Structure formats: C-alpha cells, structure tokens
Amino acid sequence: MVSQVLFYNQEQKYPQIQQDVRMVKEHVKKADTTDKGLFYALESLPPIRRIASLGDKMDNGDTLPAVGLVGLALMNLPEDMRDIESATNQIRGLTDKTYKYDPLYNRKTHQHAFSFFRGTWVEKRLHKSIDKGNKFAEKLYNMDKLTLDNTKFGEKVQNIFGIEKIDVKSVEKIKDFKGDFAKAYQFKSKIFGGEITARAMKRLPLLSVAAIALLEIPKIFKAMNKGETIGEQAGNTAKQTVKSSINATSTLVGIGYGGAIGAKYAGATGSLIGMGVGAILGSKLSEKLQGIIA
Numbered sequence: 001m002v003s004q005v006l007f008y009n010q011e012q013k014y015p016q017i018q019q020d021v022r023m024v025k026e027h028v029k030k031a032d033t034t035d036k037g038l039f040y041a042l043e044s045l046p047p048i049r050r051i052a053s054l055g056d057k058m059d060n061g062d063t064l065p066a067v068g069l070v071g072l073a074l075m076n077l078p079e080d081m082r083d084i085e086s087a088t089n090q091i092r093g094l095t096d097k098t099y100k101y102d103p104l105y106n107r108k109t110h111q112h113a114f115s116f117f118r119g120t121w122v123e124k125r126l127h128k129s130i131d132k133g134n135k136f137a138e139k140l141y142n143m144d145k146l147t148l149d150n151t152k153f154g155e156k157v158q159n160i161f162g163i164e165k166i167d168v169k170s171v172e173k174i175k176d177f178k179g180d181f182a183k184a185y186q187f188k189s190k191i192f193g194g195e196i197t198a199r200a201m202k203r204l205p206l207l208s209v210a211a212i213a214l215l216e217i218p219k220i221f222k223a224m225n226k227g228e229t230i231g232e233q234a235g236n237t238a239k240q241t242v243k244s245s246i247n248a249t250s251t252l253v254g255i256g257y258g259g260a261i262g263a264k265y266a267g268a269t270g271s272l273i274g275m276g277v278g279a280i281l282g283s284k285l286s287e288k289l290q291g292i293i294a
Helices: 002-013 017-030 033-043 046-050 054-059 063-075 077-095 121-131 135-143 152-161 194-202 206-224 230-293
Strands: 164-175 181-188
Touching: 077 230, 121 135, 135 206, 152 194, 181 194, 194 230, 206 230
Parallel strands: none
Antiparallel strands: 164 181
16 A cells, blocks of 8 residues: 555656656667667766656566655755766866866776765765664665675675775765765776776675665565466566576676776776766666566
C-alpha cells in the first residue's frame, strides 16, 4: 500500500517523465547517427542519465525500481547541478579570456572521495537527527564517508595492483552540512591501470553501491513468481539474480572508470562526460551479457 501511494504521488507530480523518455527512445531507434549522438550527449548529464531507464522500467511493470529511480534523481539534483555548473565554468574559462576559472582542486593528480548524501536535502535532515541524538543517523553519516576502496574487496584490489596513497588534500570548496571538507587523494600503482582503478573506487560511495543493488531486488522478487512449478520459479529467480548482478556491476564499473578517466584528463567537464559515456557503455555491455543468459 505504501509503495502504491508513493508511486501515485510521483506519477501525479511528474506525469510526463516516463512518456517523454519513451518518446525520445523511440525516436532514437529510428534516428540517424547525428540524432543518436545528441541523445547520448544529453544522457551524459547526470539528471537525464538517472531517469534514462525510467520508461523501460514502467513498460516492464517495475514500479518500485521506477519510484526509486525518480526519488534518487530528485535527491541528487542539487549535487548534479553543482557538477554541471563546475563543468560549465571550466568550458567558459577555456572560451572566455576575461573569465578566470578556479577549479575545485587539481583533478589530474588527485581524486576526491564521492559521497551519497553530501549536498542533498537528506544530508540536512541527517544532521538534525544527529543533533537530537539519533544513533542510526550518525551511523548513516559515518557510512556515507566510505567508498568502495574501504571494503575488503577494495583492499584486495589495492593489494593486487600495488596501490598506495601518496598524498591527501582537504578540498575546502567541497564540504558537508557540518562543514567537514572532502578529501582528495593521489595514488600510485605498481601495475598499469592501478591508479585509475583507485580513483574509480573513490568515486563509488558504499551507499550508492547499496542503492543500485536495492533497485535490482524487486526484479528478483518478481522473478520468484514466474513459472508454474517450484523448479521453474527457482530457475527464473537464479537467472534474474545473475542478470541483476551483471546490471549493477556494469553500471558501477562504467560510471566509476568513465568518470575517473575523464576527470584525470579533462577535469570537471571530463568527469561529467566520462560518467555519462561510462554509464552508456556499461548499459550496452549489460544488455549483451544478459541476452546470453536469457
């Protein structure tokens, strides 16, 4: 009942979103190379990218993931707009000689740790709850400081590549509601690709990983009811679990590596475009791999 009410409210507030996404995608299928390039360019923008799959989810009856997608897009809109503004300022600095572009930090050498809540309205609510003594809010805030490299998996990856942190800087232009500054790290690696891998992991907050995984869970529950026998239902559930794992992993890898490479070589603009390109490539790879399983 709660999910139905949430979906109804979102649908009333944003009645055109799923229809617009479907129309654009139908147009892209029939479009020439130029139009497709324009669509992919738009999808590189975070607010557009976050709802790019909304039409497909609605067509497939994935109501809860669709609601979650819209919710995440709305929650992250302030941070997304700041990223777009930073990229716009960089472009302006390259084209307008009278404008002095002041980057947040040197992205060619360092990578700041991304956050799931920083810069969003949820962060303010978290800190208000912490001030009232809410222990869960405090744990959530502390968890928001962790990225993929802080996990056991991340530690194993760092050991394999021989990754080391050689410098840490406070980024005063990026801070949370409490006033704590973001940290930007410089890495070195014994193996080719290690530095980019370290930067990619710093761009993946644990809460973002968890959010993407949670959006896949309703698909798995839905698969449990497909089939006439227990064996068929178990088989469909197993297939969907693998498909969901592939989709979540390819999305995270694409966004992480795409953004890391883009930021290293082209700053804020490269980060923005790189994440979009990475998301598109990750989606395409996921479709191919899932097609093999189906």
